[in-house]
Amino acid sequence: MTELAEPVSALDEAPQLSLSTDAARNLATTTKSTPQMQGITSRWLLRLLPWVQTDGGVYRVNRRLTYTLGDGLITCVTTAGETKVLAPDLRELRYLRDFADDDALRALADRFVERRYERGEVIAEAGSPAEELVVLAHGKAEKRGTGRYGEDTRLEVFSTGRFFGEQLVAGDDTPAEFTVRALTPCTVLVLTERALAEAGERIAPLRAHARTARLAETTRNGAANPYGEASIDLLSAHQGEPQLPGTFVDYELSPREYELSVAQTVLRVHSRVADLYNKPMDQIEQQLRLTIEALRERQEDETVNNRDFGLLHNAAPEQRISTRSGPPTPDDLDELLATVWKEPSFLLAHPKAIAAFGAECSKRGIYPSSTELNGHRVPSWRGIPLLPCNKLGVSATRTTSILLLRTGEAAQGVIGLRQTGIPDEYEPGLNVRFMGVDDRAIISYLVSTYYSAAILVPDALGVLDDVQLGAES
Numbered sequence: 001m002t003e004l005a006e007p008v009s010a011l012d013e014a015p016q017l018s019l020s021t022d023a024a025r026n027l028a029t030t031t032k033s034t035p036q037m038q039g040i041t042s043r044w045l046l047r048l049l050p051w052v053q054t055d056g057g058v059y060r061v062n063r064r065l066t067y068t069l070g071d072g073l074i075t076c077v078t079t080a081g082e083t084k085v086l087a088p089d090l091r092e093l094r095y096l097r098d099f100a101d102d103d104a105l106r107a108l109a110d111r112f113v114e115r116r117y118e119r120g121e122v123i124a125e126a127g128s129p130a131e132e133l134v135v136l137a138h139g140k141a142e143k144r145g146t147g148r149y150g151e152d153t154r155l156e157v158f159s160t161g162r163f164f165g166e167q168l169v170a171g172d173d174t175p176a177e178f179t180v181r182a183l184t185p186c187t188v189l190v191l192t193e194r195a196l197a198e199a200g201e202r203i204a205p206l207r208a209h210a211r212t213a214r215l216a217e218t219t220r221n222g223a224a225n226p227y228g229e230a231s232i233d234l235l236s237a238h239q240g241e242p243q244l245p246g247t248f249v250d251y252e253l254s255p256r257e258y259e260l261s262v263a264q265t266v267l268r269v270h271s272r273v274a275d276l277y278n279k280p281m282d283q284i285e286q287q288l289r290l291t292i293e294a295l296r297e298r299q300e301d302e303t304v305n306n307r308d309f310g311l312l313h314n315a316a317p318e319q320r321i322s323t324r325s326g327p328p329t330p331d332d333l334d335e336l337l338a339t340v341w342k343e344p345s346f347l348l349a350h351p352k353a354i355a356a357f358g359a360e361c362s363k364r365g366i367y368p369s370s371t372e373l374n375g376h377r378v379p380s381w382r383g384i385p386l387l388p389c390n391k392l393g394v395s396a397t398r399t400t401s402i403l404l405l406r407t408g409e410a411a412q413g414v415i416g417l418r419q420t421g422i423p424d425e426y427e428p429g430l431n432v433r434f435m436g437v438d439d440r441a442i443i444s445y446l447v448s449t450y451y452s453a454a455i456l457v458p459d460a461l462g463v464l465d466d467v468q469l470g471a472e473s
Contacts, residue, residue, distance in 0.1 A: 032280070032281070034281065034286060034289075035286050035289075035290055037290050037293055037294075039293070039294065039297055040293050040297070041297065041300075041388075041389075041390055042387075042388065043296060043297070043300050044346070044348065044387040044388070044389060045300050045303060045304065045348060045387075045389055045391075046296060046299065046300050046303070046416070047374070048345065048346060048387075048407065049303075049407060049414065049415065049416035049453065050407055050408045050409065050413075050415050050416065051415070051416040051417070051418050051428070051429075052409060052415045052416065052417055052418075052454075053418070053419065053420060054258075054260055054417040054418060054419050054452070055419065057259060057260045057419060057450070058257050058258065058259050058260070059257070059258045059417050059452070059454055060255050060256070060257045060258075061255055061256045061257075061258070061454055061455075061456055062251060062252065062255045063251070063252050063255060063457065064250065064251060064252070072092055072161075072162075072316075072317025072318065073089070073092060073160075073161030073162065073317065074086070074089045074090065074092050074093075074135045074161055074163050075089045075161060076135060076137035076138075076160075076161070076189060078137075082114075083114050083137050083138075083187060083189060084109065084112070084189070085109040085112050085135060085189050086109070087102070087105040087106045087108070087109035088102070088105065090105050090108060090109060091105070092163075093133075093163075093166045093169060093210075094166055094213075095166070095169060095170045095209070095210035095211075095213040095214050096169065096206065096209065096210060096213075097213075098213075099206060099209050099210075101205055101206065103202075104202065104203050104205055104206040105206070107199055107202040107203050107206075108169075108191070108199065108203050108206060111191055111195040111196065111198070111199055111203075112135070112189040112190060112191050112195075113189070113190055113191075113192075113195070114137070114187065114188070114189055114190075115187075115188050115189075115190055116185070116186070116187050116188075117139075117182040117185070117186045117188065118182065118185055119182055119183065119184055119185055120181065120182060121181070121182050122179060122180070122181050122182075123141055123180040123181065123182060123186065123188060124164070124165070124176060124178075124179065124180040125176075125179055126144075126145065126146075126175075126176055126177055126178050126179045127175050127176070127177075128175060128176065129173060129175055130165060130167060130168060130172065130173050130174055130175055130176055131168070131173070131192060131193040131194075132165050132168065132190050132191065132192050132193070133163065133164075133165040133166055133168045133169065133190070133191040134163060134164055134165050134180070134188050134189070134190050134191075135161075135162075135163040135188060135189045135190075136158050136159065136160055136161065136162050136163065136186060136187075136188055137160065137187045137188060137189050138160055138186065138187040139160070139182060139183075139184045139185055139186030139187060140157060140158065140159050140160075140182075140183045140184045140186070140322060140466065141157070141158040141180050141181060141182050141183055141184075141186055142154055142156070142157050142158070142180070142181055142183050143155045143156040143157070143158060143164070143178050143179075143180050144178060144179045144180075144181060145177055145178040145179070146177075154324075155178060156321075157183070157321060157322040157323075157324060158180065158322075159322040159465060159466060164176070164180065167214075168191065168193060168196070169191075169196070169206070169207060169210045170207075170210040170211050170213070170214040171207070171210075171211055171214075172214065173193075183325075256454075258309055258417055258452045258453070258454045259452065260417060260418070260419060260450040260451060260452050261302060261306065261308075261309065261450070261451060261452050262448055262449070262450050262451075263295050263298045263299055263302070263448070263449050263451075264446065264447065264448040264449075265291060265294075265295065265446075265447055266435065266444055266445070266446055266447070267287055267288060267291050267432075267444070267445045267446075267447055268442050268443070268444050268445075269283060269284055269287055269442070269443050269445075270441060270442055270443070271437060271441040271442070271443055272441065274443060284443075284445075288426075288432065288445070288447070291447050292426070292427065292430065292447065292449075295430070295447060295449050296449070299449055299451050300389070300391050301391045302451075303391075303416070303451070303453045304389065304391040304392060304403075305391065305393070309452050309453055309454070310453070311403060311405075311414065311453065311455070311461055312392075312401060312403075312463065314455055314461075315403075315455075315458075315461050315462070315463045316458035316459075316461075318458070319339050319340075319458055319459060319461060319462045319463060320462075320463045320465055321335055321336060321339065321462070321463070321464055321465070322464075322465050322466045323464060323465075323466050323467055323468065326466070326467075326468030327356050327357075327359070327360050327467075327468050327469075327470065328349075328353060328356055328357040328360060328402060328464065328467045328468075329357075329360045329364075330360070330361060330364065330366055330381070332464055332467075333347070333357070333381050333382075333402070333464070334382070335464075336402065336404050336462050336463075336464045337381075337382060337384065337404065337462075339404065339459065339462030340404045340405070340406050340459060340460065340461065340462040342406060342411070342459065343406050343411050343413075344384050344404055344405070344406050345384075345405050345406050345407040345408075345413065346373075346384060346385040346386075346387055346404075346405060346407075347381065347384055347385065347386045347387065347402060347403065347404050347405075348387055348389045348392065348402070348403040348404075348405065349386060349387070349388065349389065349392060349400075349402040349403070349467075350388070350389065350390060350392045350393075350394060350400045350469075351388040351390060352394065352400070352469050353392070353400050353402055353467050353469060354379065354386060354388060356467070356468070356469050356470060357381075357386070358379075368380060368381050368386075369383075371383060371385055373385050373387075384404070389403075394469060398468065398469045398470065399465075399466050399467055399468055399469070400467045400469065401463050401464060401465050401467060402463070402464040402467055403461065403462070403463055403464075404461070404462040404463075404464075405460065405461055406459075406460045406461075407460075409456065411460075412456045412457045412460060413456060413457075413460040414453060414454070414455050414456070414460050414461055415453065415454050415456065416451065416452075416453050417451060417452040417453060417454060418450060418451050418452075419450055422450070426447075427449075429449055429450050429451060430447070430448065430449040430450075431447075431448055432445050432446070432447050433445065433446040433448075
């Protein structure tokens with residue numbers, strides 16, 4: 001049987017008449033990009049914060065005297081299936097803020113009992129006697145009251161740590177003017193008037209302190225105004241010669257001070273790399289550029305999340321609200337705008353939260369407009385830029401937060417803090433210091449950036465919490 005010969009292509013038979021591309025590439029000059037880094041973001045927060053020169057490394061925020069302290073939340077802990085109030089956090093109650101007897105606080109915490117409510121059940125009824133202090137240990141509830149024209153109106157959404165009925169400890173039995181209803185399954189811890197009475201002498205100093213604090217609440221420089229500040233007595237009159245009131249503006253005796261934080265690293269480059277492989281790009285310059293980018297990313301993350309000065313942890317309790325149903329709706333953002341209604345500058349949200357908000361708008365047939373910001377077209381709501389920031393983290397339950405800021409010293413807003421003119425300054429507030437060459441010929445540079453942030457008055461920052469992003473597809 002004769003075997004058939006394999007066909008031979010004309011390309012295999014033809015001799016090569018020119019230089020191959022593979023060989024030619026050895027002589028060609030390659031066009032290179034600068035080193036790329038996926039971790040670089042737009043860093044809108046750092047770009048838009050007004051930066052204030054902070055000589056001496058400390059910025060003091062002087063304010064009128066206020067009576068609001070703490071974070072306004074009472075922490076509840078669960079151990080072996082039993083939920084309890086964290087006793088020191090009872091100082092968040094208005095009349096116990098400077099109460100020093102820890103034993104009495106623990107005795108009070110022991111008197112709380114646990115209750116559970118299903119969605120839709122009433123936790124407290126308007127008009128009922130004020131006989132309970134209620135702390136929401138888990139879940140979400142709504143506070144409803146009667147509007148101006150007799151309609152039923154949602155006044156507030158309570159989330160974990162919120163409480164109501166604190167006047168109980170001061171002996172004030174004024175009935176509540178609102179109803180609290182569970183929006184989700186809720187666990188609450190309740191302190192009753194009967195439990196207080198049974199505690200007897202163990203908490204007698206606490207009750208006496210609360211009653212005294214309640215009586216003294218309006219004695220210094222007039223009553224506290226709606227912002228918690230000591231009032232300035234004024235008189236408005238046109239007829240006659242009324243007696244003018246005397247007054248003064250009281251200041252906080254221990255104002256908050258912000259010290260500059262620092263992010264640092266040591267950049268190391270071998271001398272032979274710097275000497276021999278320096279064209280067409282300067283190796284030290286590119287190493288330094290990417291190092292600075294990483295430091296700036298850390299700076300923005302700290303500005304959002306640092307427990308000492310970060311925006312998420314320093315927002316006033318009254319400036320924090322929760323979403324009504326989970327996903328961020330137009331109604332939620334409108335309510336957030338109401339917390340920073342005096343010249344809001346911009347909204348800050350995780351990119352997925354912006355997408356979730358867009359989806360909610362589409363469901364309602366609403367199409368938010370965009371606005372121009374520093375030469376960029378960005379999404380907006382009510383004319384306020386809605387900017388992405390991946391430093392606003394997403395929890396394991398796929399919830400996040402949205403921030404609304406008013407910025408600038410003149411507007412009593414949020415400001416960034418830094419010190420310029422530092423030795424070996426490379427960028428404002430960032431320096432690069434040569435540390436020498438060691439015995440292995442490694443060149444070292446100390447790269448440092450100094451920064452912080454300050455909230456000048458509480459209503460400069462609003463936070464929308466419990467923003468649900470939905471399940472991963």
